[in-house]
Amino acid sequence: MLFLNKKKLFRLNRRLQACAGMVRKDCVVADIGTDHAYLPIWLVKKEIIPKAIASDINIGPLQKAAFNIRRYNAGRQVDARLSDGLELIFPNEADDIVIAGMGGELIADIIEKAPWLKDAQKHLILQPMTCAPELRSYLSAHGFSVKREQAVQDGGHIYTVMQAEYDPAQVQTGNVFLQIGILTADTEENRAYIAQQCGRLQKRANGLRQSGKQAEEADKTEQVLAQLKQVLAAE
Ligand SMILES: C[S@@+](CC[C@H](N)C(=O)[O-])C[C@H]1O[C@@H](n2cnc3c(N)ncnc32)[C@H](O)[C@@H]1O
Incomplete structure (x- = not known):
């Protein structure tokens, strides 16, 4: 009977796969604006991380997240939480913070409201849908350095995914950085x-x-x- 209840794990789309690829193994993830909670569910089910917070500002998406968490039997590891940005996530609760699928200005605003992210131990994994230059400009002006960046093609669109952390001595500046971050022309997607x-x-x-x-x-x-x-x- 237990066997019948087991739900086969889904595949992440390429955009979320790229985000997942930047998460550190064995850390705790807060996925801000989680919507369906696919990313945190996938990460715990693949045993990449032990637990996660799946958080959203809106009740509809959070209900969707809670439904999927139950469906994939991840309730012990993924906590669904209603929160505006990181307002109700506490600094000792998460190591890697994913903010994906939102506009770059909203992502910057969410970071701005959580000063505890200015800690080199915290990794930010950011995937802006629009306004990536504005997000890079914010990161640069506030002491966050981009450590990894990768472009990814998914469903006819091309996105960028970046991993940043507080490291004021290493912030990137300049117009090229604002436009393409630290991407180099070494993959087809980056190009x-x-x-x-x-x-x-x-x-x-x-x-x-x-x-x-x-x-x-x-x-x-x-x-x-x-x-x-x-x-x-x-x-
Ligand atoms: C397009 S979905 C992205 C879902 C998922 N992160 C992804 O990349 O596929 C954006 C989600 O962000 C949520 N959201 C918007 N503003 C937010 C905020 N200030 N704090 C938390 N969640 C927010 C929305 O409710 C929505 O569920």
Whole structure:
């Protein structure tokens, strides 16, 4: 009978797989904005981590998380918690904090409201859906250094996933960093992400030129574009 109750574990999509790949083995994870809780369930079921907090600001997603936690028999290891960002997660409760599937500005806001993240022992695994440059700018200005970054293609979109930690001496700066983080052109997915950013910058430069008034801004944008193209060429 026990055998009948066993639910086969799902596969994570490539985007969440990339996040999972940056989680440290045997640490405790807080997944902020968990929604379905697939990531924490998968991590405990694969025995990568012993336990996790699956947290969301909204009751609907949290109910979905609780349902899946029960469904995959992970209730002893995954705690579903209603919380706005890290407000109700306490510093000694988690080592790796995943904030994925949200806009970069919201991710920055969540980090800003949890000053205890300014601790080199805490790892942040961040996956912005939009506004990645704004998130990188926030990290840089607040002493967080990006230690790993990888682009991942999933469902026709290209995303970036980064692992950052508080390390003011090693923060990255500059326009290239803002656009592509620490990605290099060493994988097809990284190249696709860099090329996508090139396309966006080209569009911005064209728009600025067409407006007729912002030639200086257009020149600056094209300079950054040229730098990104050099990164692409330096495969
Ligand atoms: C698109 S889902 C992402 C789900 C999952 N993390 C993923 O990447 O597949 C975004 C989730 O973030 C939650 N959310 C939005 N703002 C939040 C906040 N301030 N604190 C916690 N959760 C938040 C939403 O309720 C929603 O469930």
